[in-house]
Amino acid sequence: MLTGITARAGHLRKTLSRATPVPIMIRGSAFLTGVLALGVAWPAQLLVSRYFVLIALLALWPALAPAGRGGTAVALTAVGGWLLDTAGFDSRIALWRVLALAALLYLAHTLTALAAVLPIDSIVNxxxxxxxxxxxxxxxxxxxxxxxxxxxxxxxxxxxxxxxxxxxxxxxxxxxxxxxxxxxxxx
Missing domain, CATH: 1.10.287 (Helix Hairpins)
Structure with missing residues (x-):
């Protein structure tokens, strides 16, 4: 088990040493838009609590593995947070929140898709x-x-x-x- 963990750490270190700035920037942007989408969707009471760390960690998933199911998990969590906030906490539905959530979810989705097709070590203009x-x-x-x-x-x-x-x-x-x-x- 320890050998497997060390092998994965070595692979991660090698991958990060070959990484180039543009794919890292795209993955960071996917993370940021995911965090912002979750922040707009979830109730403010939960965002200022210790649960925000879990939400931020979830948004990190599509940035680390963009070809996986992380983008879908973030989008579904944002929708779930929106439903919890509007139905469970009886928050008023504001147009700016709907537009911001839709825009941020779309940006997170499209940046995750771009990150999925760009290798981490690609040189991109x-x-x-x-x-x-x-x-x-x-x-x-x-x-x-x-x-x-x-x-x-x-x-x-x-x-x-x-x-x-x-x-x-x-x-x-x-x-x-x-x-x-x-x-x-x-x-």
């Missing part, structure tokens, strides 16, 4: 993460505008018209998902 984050910023901006417009429409619609629009939207999303799955399966 700063244009690569710059372009990647530029695309992410466009997605976040468009999504935020659409969320605000949709919330404005819900105030205007109300009642059965809103329920009908919701059902039509869900049916459309389901149809697009099925179509994309079939197209991917054909190839």
């Amino acid at each position: 700063l244009d690569v993460p710059g372009t990647w984050l530029g695309r992410a910023a466009v997605v976040i901006l468009i999504s935020s505008v659409l969320i605000v417009l949709a919330l404005g429409l819900t105030a205007d619609l109300g009642g059965s018209a809103f329920q009908l629009a919701t059902l039509v939207g869900l049916a459309g999303a389901t149809a697009v998902t099925i179509l994309l799955a079939r197209m991917a399966h054909r190839e």
